Structure formats: structure tokens, C-alpha cells
Amino acid sequence: MGIPMDNNIHAPTVASGPTSGGAPYDASKLTMPELMQEKERIEEELSALSNVLNSHGVTMRSTLTTFDGYPRDDIDIAQVRATRVRMIHLQNDHKEVMKCLEKGLHAHFAQLQNAQDAATTDGGSPPSTTPAPATQTSIADASMLGTPFAKVNIVEPNSPADQAGLRTGDMIRSFGSANWLNHERLGKIAEIVQQNEGLRQRNLTVTVVRKNQSGSGTTDLDLQLTPRRDWGGRGLLGCHLVPL
Template identity: 35%
Template sequence: MVVPGSSKKEQTLKLIAEKDKIEQKIKEFGAVLEANGNIGMTGSLIDNEGFPRNDIDVYQVRTARNQIICLQNDLKALMKEIEKGIHEVHAEAAAASSSTSGSTKTIGLNSKEPEDELPLVAICKVDLVFEGSPAEDAGICVGDQIIEFGSANSRNFKKNIAIIAEIVKNKVNERIPIKINRKEQIIETTLTPRTWNGRGLLGCHILPI
């Protein structure tokens, strides 16, 4: 039996893998243009007298340019599909976590303990991790529930994802301590926000619980 949410995630990851392949092909054809005097996409193919230039391989350059244009169009269409897929994965994860968010509120309202003495609970759930990303390097997996993300925890998070975004912004190339609940097992690790081949600085998508 295929779980709908899992299937959509897998489809999106396949699209991302295809995107990486297209970007690699564009890079390879770009190298062809560089090898021909770094002519680029707009450099003239004829000399001052109107004849084909003899210092470059005109046929090779034309072929590379045509392939790059086609690949860029394919990439643009693919990026739209990826964006749509990510939104759908997020929507499904949000729907699945709606019931648990209600129970978390009830615990907080019924507790008679001071807020700073309440036990820490998960504040976010990881619903997508990209291959080769800082998140994957840190050992973060889909389904992990984040209890602490740097200074953010259930005592100050208040379901405001902007808090994590601000921490990431101020900790680029610095280790952020993270505490995770993975299948009732508490795991501590560090995540270093950095520029990588994909989008963002973490390479994962998280939703507040």
C-alpha cells in the first residue's frame, strides 16, 4: 500500500534529481562555449568580413547554444513542478499534524506549572530533506520532530517559524545545536547553515507542530 504523502514526496524528490541532471548538462554545454574562446550565448560567429570565424568551431558553438536554450526551458518548467510538489507535500503534512497541534494546546492550558518549568516538547517536524544538503549531512531525517533548535524551544517558539529563520540567518557557517525526537529516541546533533548546491541554507523543510 502506497501512502499518498510519501508518494508525493518521492515524486518531488525525483523531479529535484532530474533538475540536477539538467543543470549538469547546461554546465557541460557551457564548458563547450568556454572552450571556444568563452564566446557565450551572444558572441558573434562571423568575422569582420562576414565570414564564419575560423578561430572557433562554429557548428559546435551553435549546437551548444541550442541545447542550452532547450535545457533552460525544460528547467524552467521543471522548477514550477517542483515548487507545486513542495507546496502539496507541505499541505499534506500540515493536515496530518492538525490533530496533534490541538492536543499540545490543551496540555499547555491545563498545566499549573510555571511556563519555564514545563517539559520541553517538539516544536517542528521535518517533512522533506534534500540529498547532499546541510540537513542531510547533520543526519536529519524526514519525520524527525525538533525539540530544540538553537535557542528556540517550546517555551518561546509559539509556532512562529520566523524564529528559526532568524536563528539560521544569524548563524550562517556556524554550528547550531539541535535536539530531535526520532521514534521516541532523543538525538542531539548540530546543523550548520551554509550555501550548497540547492536552495536555502538548510536543505530541508520543516513545519510547526
């Protein structure tokens, strides 16, 4: 007898997204709020599917055959292949969504700049325009300011993070080139840290927002962080970040 699907821990339980219907994926037709929702949905499904691969003990690049060319009998090869294909589709969809988000944000700020330039040239007040929807405006403004996407949970004494000035409770606005739009559930931070370790290391600018000691208001800080292994503890940073 076969194993019931409900008891098969390797079967993905995530919903199928737009790429499953066969129609071409077109993120350009989505509004800014819809693009943000789609970004989150894709990242959640990718995370769930990654867990499926982990349950098999494989990655996107792991071989599915034995050393002598036979199919491995310790994994569900069909399930792994289907999961990988789905993840490739989702990764492509994610790239399209991010391109549309970036394009929309640039267009929004270009429109604002043009309106300000026109007002300055005319020497009068800015022309009256129909305000953008509140959600779209808040998304664009957040991109300019750098919406925090991670929180510093732990900082080890004398670690690179400690020496850079990071403190428990700091909210990360940007980490090198990683920001709220592209951090990929903090995966990009790990990539940036690895790329800047050892002989290739250089200071990384980390922008954080920190609560004032008075308890009222916050302060933005640009910190210089150098990842390295020789500080006497685990990891290259000596701190733990959690996504928001």
C-alpha cells in the first residue's frame, strides 16, 4: 500500500502561484501594493519549498544519482525534481516583481522631482496634483528612507559587530547593498558577509535606527563593519539578526 499524502512529510503543502496556471507571468500589470504582496507571497513559498528540499537532505544543486549513475533510492526523486522546477519558476517571478517595484519607485520619485523643479522654475507654489493613493505613497517614501527589515537580537562582546558599534535592539535599514527590497529573508546579508571576508574583506556600511536613551525618538547611525573570523568567537560578525 502507498503512503497517504497527509502522512508524507516530503509532500509540499504550499499553494500554487501564478506560474502554475500556464499563463505568462506579467508583474507589470500589478499595482505597487499588489507587487509588495506578491513579493511576500513568493518569498514565503520559496521558503516552504526550501524546507521540502531540506527534508530530503538535498539542495538545488545536489546530485540525484549515485556515484555509478543509478538513481538515488534514499530520496523521492520525482518530488525533488518537481520542487526544484517550482522554485526556479518562483525565482524568475521574484526577479520580475523586483524589477517592477524598482521601476515604479523610480517613476514615483521622478514625478515628485519634476513637480518640484517646475514649481522652482515658475517661482511659485507647486502645481496642484491629485495625490497618489496613501499605500503607494507610503511604500515609495519607505524606500527612500530605508524601511528596517531586520533587528539585532544578540551582540557578542569584542566581536566585529560589537566593535562596529552595533547594539542589541538596533533595527537594520541597510547592510551593504542589502535593503528591505532585496534582502531575501536575510539571505543576501549572508552572501555579502561571505564576499567581504578574508583577503577580500572591506568595511561594510550598516545603517541602523536606534532608540534614544531618553526613551523618546530614534537616531539613524551609519556604522562601519568588517567581517572576520579571528575575533575569538563563532561566525564572521558575532551577532544574530532576525527578520522583521
